[in-house]
Every structure is written in structure tokens, then in C-alpha cells.
Amino acid sequence: MTRARVGFAAVGLTCALASGCVRVARVAGEPERPPHDLAVLLPDPDGTVGRATVSNASGATELSEARAATRISPNQAPSPATVMSEADVQREFGDALASLPPAPQTFTLYFQFESEDLTPDSKALVTATLQAVKGRPVPDVLVVGHTDTTGPATLNFQLALRRAQTVRALLMTAGLDDSAIVVASHGESQPLVPTPDDTYEPRNRRVLITVR
Amino acid sequence: MINHRPTRFAVILPLMMLATAMGTLPAGAQSSPTIGRVKIVTGAAFVVRAGTPVPATPGLALLETDSLKTGADGRLGVSLNDDTRISIGPDSEARLSRYRYAPAQGAIALVLNFIRGAAVYASGQIAKLSPDAVRLETPAAIVGVRGTTVAVRVDPE
Numbered sequence: 125m126t127r128a129r130v131g132f133a134a135v136g137l138t139c140a141l142a143s144g145c146v147r148v149a150r151v152a153g154e155p156e157r158p159p160h161d162l163a164v165l166l167p168d169p170d171g172t173v174g175r176a177t178v179s180n181a182s183g184a185t186e187l188s189e190a191r192a193a194t195r196i197s198p199n200q201a202p203s204p205a206t207v208m209s210e211a212d213v214q215r216e217f218g219d220a221l222a223s224l225p226p227a228p229q230t231f232t233l234y235f236q237f238e239s240e241d242l243t244p245d246s247k248a249l250v251t252a253t254l255q256a257v258k259g260r261p262v263p264d265v266l267v268v269g270h271t272d273t274t275g276p277a278t279l280n281f282q283l284a285l286r287r288a289q290t291v292r293a294l295l296m297t298a299g300l301d302d303s304a305i306v307v308a309s310h311g312e313s314q315p316l317v318p319t320p321d322d323t324y325e326p327r328n329r330r331v332l333i334t335v336r
Numbered sequence: 337m338i339n340h341r342p343t344r345f346a347v348i349l350p351l352m353m354l355a356t357a358m359g360t361l362p363a364g365a366q367s368s369p370t371i372g373r374v375k376i377v378t379g380a381a382f383v384v385r386a387g388t389p390v391p392a393t394p395g396l397a398l399l400e401t402d403s404l405k406t407g408a409d410g411r412l413g414v415s416l417n418d419d420t421r422i423s424i425g426p427d428s429e430a431r432l433s434r435y436r437y438a439p440a441q442g443a444i445a446l447v448l449n450f451i452r453g454a455a456v457y458a459s460g461q462i463a464k465l466s467p468d469a470v471r472l473e474t475p476a477a478i479v480g481v482r483g484t485t486v487a488v489r490v491d492p493e
Contacts, residue, residue, distance in 0.1 A: 161474040166456070166485040174459070174484025180477040187486075196477040217487040219425035220454045223413035225375035227421070227458070262375050262394040264415075304395075336373075336415045 162216065164193040164208055169227040178202045229256050231333040232316075233291060234326065238274070240286040243326075254298040256335045264304045264336050267291045272328035273312045273321045281311035284331075291331045370397040371435040372416035376423070380407030403431040406453070420446060420460030428453025433473075439465055447471045450488045458485045 163178045165187035176187045178194045183201025185194040191213055194202040214221075231253045233246040242250070257263045269288030271280040288307045295305055315328040374383065374396040382389035383396060384403040390396070392404075392412055404412050406428050413423035418437045424430050434447035439461070446462045446469060448455075463470045463483050472479035474490050 160491060161450075161476050162489040163474070163477070163479050164487045166487055168458070168483070168485050175482040176484055176486050177480040178477050179480070196474065198476050202477055213487065216489055217425065217454050217456060219411050220423045220428070220456045220487065223376045223378060223411040223423040223425070224456050224458060225413045225415045225421050225423070228415070228419045228460075262373065264373055266417075334419065336375075336419065 161196040162193060163187070163196065163202075164191060164213060164217070165189070166191065166213070225336070226260070228334050228336045231256070231335070233331045233333065235287050235329045235331070237324070237326070237329065238283065240283070240290045242290075250294060253333055253335070254295070257295065257298065257300055260335060263300060264306070265295060265300065266306050266308070266332075266334040266336070267295070268308045268310055268332045268334075270310050270314060270316070270328060270330050270332070271312045272325040273315065273319055273323045275322070277312055281309050284311045285309035287329075287331050291333060369399075370417070371400055371432065371437070372398040372414050372420075374398065374412065374414050375421075376411070376413035378411040379409035379426070381410040381412040382406070398432060400432060400435045403429055403451070405429045416446075416460060418444075418446075418461035420462060421456075421458040422448065423456045425454035428455060430455045437462060444469045447473065450474045450490045452490045454487070454489045456485065456487045457481070459483050 163176065165173065165176050167173050167190045173190045178185050178187065178196065180196065180202065182199065185202040185205055187194060187205055189207065191208045191210065192205045193208045194205050196202045231249060233249060233253070234243045235241065236243055257265060267288045269284030269286070271284045285307070288309055292305050292307050296302060315325065316330060317325055317327045319325050319328070374392045374394055377392045377394055381392040382405045383392050383398065384405050385399065389405065398414060398416070404414065404422070404424050406412055406424055406426055408426055410426055411424065413421065415421045416435065422430065429451040431449040431451060433449050434445050436443040436445040438444070444462050444466055448457060448471070450472065457472055459470070459481055463481055467480070467482050470481050472481065472486065472488065474488060479486055479488065
């Protein structure tokens with residue numbers, strides 16, 4: 125039940141809660157260490173590093189670089205940020221990180237004018253899309269249809285839906301269960317390339333596929 | 337059955353209403369819509385729903401207020417409808433306390449409570465659309481994110 129604590133021995137925080145110290149002290153052969161939460165900022169899958177703010181009633185700490193970490197004890201402000209080593213991150217979070225599902229992949233398929241037929245280029249992309257789906261242990265897929273602004277919005281809503289359903293049919297033909305597919309239409313409301321109304325724009329006639 | 341090429345309005349209209357009502361994520365207008373799915377399971381891993389632990393299996397649908405929980409040899413990874421991903425290590429627990437993802441209705445929110453053990457949060461569309469809509473809570477602090485990946489460990493009480 126109680127995890128090894130050796131990795132925290134070097135942290136050297138003062139004891140914040142008597143009860144916590146008693147609990148830690150119960151673990152035979154391990155150095156005393158206070159209870160605390162730990163929050164670490166990690167790089168995103170694409171390598172960029174975002175930001176996180178860790179706060180409570182006593183203060184706040186900004187995390188803004190890879191593996192920047194803060195420790196939080198009850199009734200104390202989060203500690204100033206320190207950078208953890210990759211090895212420390214792996215020791216603390218290796219199991220959880222190993223179970224993080226892979227980042228979603230997105231594919232965009234384009235359609236011919238006022239049609240639910242794929243463009244020739246996009247037909248060639250279908251195989252890669254289906255392979256991405258099959259490469260996932262438990263795939264679920266979001267399929268969102270779009271149109272350009274040519275014609276009435278209500279008809280475009282239907283056209284975008286039919287485009288999305290075309291993709292759904294492709295996925296099901298490839299063996300994906302219907303229950304793993306969610307289909308939606310955004311009609312002409314979310315153009316990839318903003319245009320005035322009634323504008324012919326091939327780049328907006330698309331279906332966005334998110335493979336999770 | 338879904339008609340792939342609906343030509344009759346009788347078919348189109350209900351679909352339109354359905355898709356419109358549900359916005360970007362038409363996962364369900366039911367009372368308990370699916371908010372995500374279990375993806376990776378190792379060892380003893382559970383989804384605790386209304387107080388009852390259900391053994392986690394890949395593909396299991398998740399609902400708002402579910403908790404993810406693991407035993408000493410357990411690990412669990414899930415993905416949510418907005419592409420948020422969450423995983424927990426052994427002897428860990430995290431609760432999906434609040435989840436809304438209907439951007440067309442302006443309803444987006446994610447509140448995760450890290451209860452004990454190790455967890456990783458990798459941000460999705462909710463954090464991208466509205467960083468302030470995401471709250472990662474530990475017993476002693478709140479983590480606000482700006483589109484990022486965060487690992488959190490909570491000492492057991």
C-alpha cells in the first residue's frame with residue numbers, strides 16, 4: 125500500500141502536518157518526509173511546453189519550463205518551481221505516463237463541389253486514415269462535416285452531414301463499429317478559410333476526422 | 337440504421353435536430369452522455385460509478401462524476417470527448433468531477449480531482465478553447481493550465 129519514498133528524501137521540506145509526519149515515520153527504514161502534493165509541467169507531444177499555475181489560499185507558483193515542479197503542503201504556499209530530472213519524472217510518473225493514451229490524430233478529407241464524393245487527392249488519403257484507426261487499440265473516431273458558403277446554410281448543413289456520413293460508411297466498411305463513430309455537421313458555419321457568403325472555396329469542403 | 341444518402345426530409349430533419357442540439361460533440365443528449373472511453377488498462381483498474389467499482393475494460397464508456405481507481409499493480413488511461421487524456425499509476429485515484437463539452441452552446445468545463453497517487457493530464461480542446469474552463473484540483477491546491485501536460489502526485493492521507 126505504501127509506496128517507496130526514497131525519491132523524496134532529497135526534497136528536504138519542513139514537516140507541515142504532525143499527522144503526516146507520524147504516518148511517514150511509520151514506514152520502517154525510510155527517512156522522514158512530510159506529506160505533500162507534487163505537480164510537474166511536462167512537454168506536450170509536439171515538444172512545446174505550455175504553462176501551469178499551481179495555487180492555493182497561501183500563494184501561487186507558475187510552472188513554465190519542461191519538468192518544472194512545485195510541491196504543495198497543506199496550508200502552505202506551493203514551493204518555488206524547481207526543475208526535476210527526467211529520471212525523477214520517470215520514477216514518480218513512469219507508470220502513469222506509460223498508460224497515457226497516444227495523442228489523437230486528425231485527418232482532413234476534401235470533397236468535390238456540392239457533392240459527397242471525395243476529391244482524387246483525398247481518396248488517396250483514405251487508406252492512411254483507416255490505418256491510423258486500425259493502429260489504435262480501442263479506436264473511437266469523431267467525424268465532422270463542413271461545406272463552403274455556396275448556397276443556403278440549411279442545405280449546406282445537410283450536405284456536410286452527408287459528407288460526414290460518407291466517411292462513417294468508409295470507416296464501417298473498414299471494420300470499425302458504429303458505436304465507436306460520432307458524426308456531426310457544422311455546415312458552412314466553421315470554414316477553414318473564412319470567406320463571405322456564397323463563396324466557392326474548395327478548402328472549406330471537408331470532413332475533419334479525429335482518431336482517438 | 338443510418339441512411340448514408342438521405343434524400344427525404346423525414347430522415348434529415350431528426351438528424352439535423354440531433355446534431356444541432358449536441359453541437360460539436362453529439363455523443364448524446366441523454367441524461368448520462370458518454371464523456372470518454374477507457375483506452376489502456378493494466379492490472380487492477382476500476383471505474384467507480386455512483387460508489388460502485390466496475391472493472392475497467394478497454395472501450396468502457398465514461399460518465400461525468402466517474403472516478404478512475406487502481407490497485408497496487410494497476411494502471412489506467414482514458415481519453416475524453418474533447419481529446420483530453422488522463423492516466424493514473426498504481427494505487428491512484430482521480431475523479432472526473434465535472435465535464436461539459438458542447439462548444440456550440442458555449443458549455444465547456446472540466447474539473448478533475450486528483451485524490452491520491454500519480455496522475456497525468458494532457459490537455460484537449462477544452463483547454464484550447466477556454467483555459468479557465470479547466471480546473472485540476474488536488475487536496476492542497478488547484479492547477480490551472482495553459483494548454484499543456486501536467487503530472488500530479490497526491491500523497492495518501
